[in-house]
Amino acid sequence: MTPYVKLDHIDKVFSRGKVTSEVLKDINLTLGKGEYVSIIGHSGCGKSTMLNIIAGLTRATTGGVLLEGREVNSPGPDRAVVFQNHSLLPWLTVYQNVRLGVDKVFAKTKSRAERDEWTLHNLNLVQMTHAKDKRPSEISGGMKQRVGIARALAMEPKVLLLDEPFGALDALTRAHLQDSVMALHQKLGNTIVMITHDVDEAVLLSDRIVMMTNGPSATIGEVLDVPLARPRKRIELASDPVYLKCRKRVLEFLYERHKFVEAA
Numbered sequence: 001m002t003p004y005v006k007l008d009h010i011d012k013v014f015s016r017g018k019v020t021s022e023v024l025k026d027i028n029l030t031l032g033k034g035e036y037v038s039i040i041g042h043s044g045c046g047k048s049t050m051l052n053i054i055a056g057l058t059r060a061t062t063g064g065v066l067l068e069g070r071e072v073n074s075p076g077p078d079r080a081v082v083f084q085n086h087s088l089l090p091w092l093t094v095y096q097n098v099r100l101g102v103d104k105v106f107a108k109t110k111s112r113a114e115r116d117e118w119t120l121h122n123l124n125l126v127q128m129t130h131a132k133d134k135r136p137s138e139i140s141g142g143m144k145q146r147v148g149i150a151r152a153l154a155m156e157p158k159v160l161l162l163d164e165p166f167g168a169l170d171a172l173t174r175a176h177l178q179d180s181v182m183a184l185h186q187k188l189g190n191t192i193v194m195i196t197h198d199v200d201e202a203v204l205l206s207d208r209i210v211m212m213t214n215g216p217s218a219t220i221g222e223v224l225d226v227p228l229a230r231p232r233k234r235i236e237l238a239s240d241p242v243y244l245k246c247r248k249r250v251l252e253f254l255y256e257r258h259k260f261v262e263a264a
């Protein structure tokens with residue numbers, strides 16, 4: 001595999017006054033172009049911290065992130081993030097929320113007409129063209145996440161970072177959106193890093209699952225390959241022996257080998 005993204009010996013220590021806490025310890029991971037990698041681990045182990053370091057929103061204490069061989073340590077349009085709770089601007093319409101990002105990234109390289117077309121194209125990818133003139137308060141949670149995904153995709157990022165993108169949705173909406181993200185990944189070939197708490201979601205969507213040990217000083221405990229052909233269909237997978245084996249492996253890691261002990 002040719003390295004596309006490399007997390008190289010990352011440690012993260014948070015300090016406040018004299019109090020320090022080591023959250024991540026010696027994180028090493030290489031992603032290939034077009035790979036879909038999920039990060040799973042118990043609450044508080046440092047998944048979001050890791051994603052924020054890739055996004056450039058948080059600096060690693062030591063080590064760093066390389067994208068196509070170049071160090072990235074500040075935010076940039078080459079790494080777009082979709083958060084669990086949409087971060088749409090409430091006073092702008094769906095179209096304007098996506099267009100804002102498009103204007104920011106392509107002001108110099110695309111004409112007005114091209115930016116308009118590109119905005120609509122990305123809304124169409126997530127099936128949200130029909131609601132383009134609505135404001136975030138007028139659409140459902142699942143629709144807001146779709147718009148967040150369109151906004152991220154419209155920046156043509158090299159890496160799409162998803163921080164529990166389906167976490168706040170009901171089960172049916174979640175399943176629809178998972179299917180949409182799988183179809184988009186198949187169509188566009190994005191490199192994706194996704195945080196999840198959901199074992200089935202991780203197995204269904206990922207090429208590899210990165211399992212984190214518990215914090216403090218959390219690290220990568222195991223990386224599991226998910227050798228399931230694409231496109232994947234959730235109903236067929238429900239009884240697929242490879243799917244069930246992967247699922248069991250993740251469950252054993254989380255609930256036997258790295259059982260979560262709630263802090264007193």
Ligand SMILES: Nc1ncnc2c1ncn2[C@@H]1O[C@H](COP(=O)(O)OP(=O)(O)OP(=O)(O)O)[C@@H](O)[C@H]1O
Nearest residue numbers: 014015023041042043044045046047048049050215
């Ligand atoms: N800015 C910060 N300053 C100090 N400590 C922080 C900061 N951000 C995160 N932490 C601590 O780092 C640890 C990891 O947090 P993080 O949000 O990365 O975990 P997580 O695995 O994403 O959790 P969850 O699954 O609950 O979202 C936690 O103990 C958290 O309190």
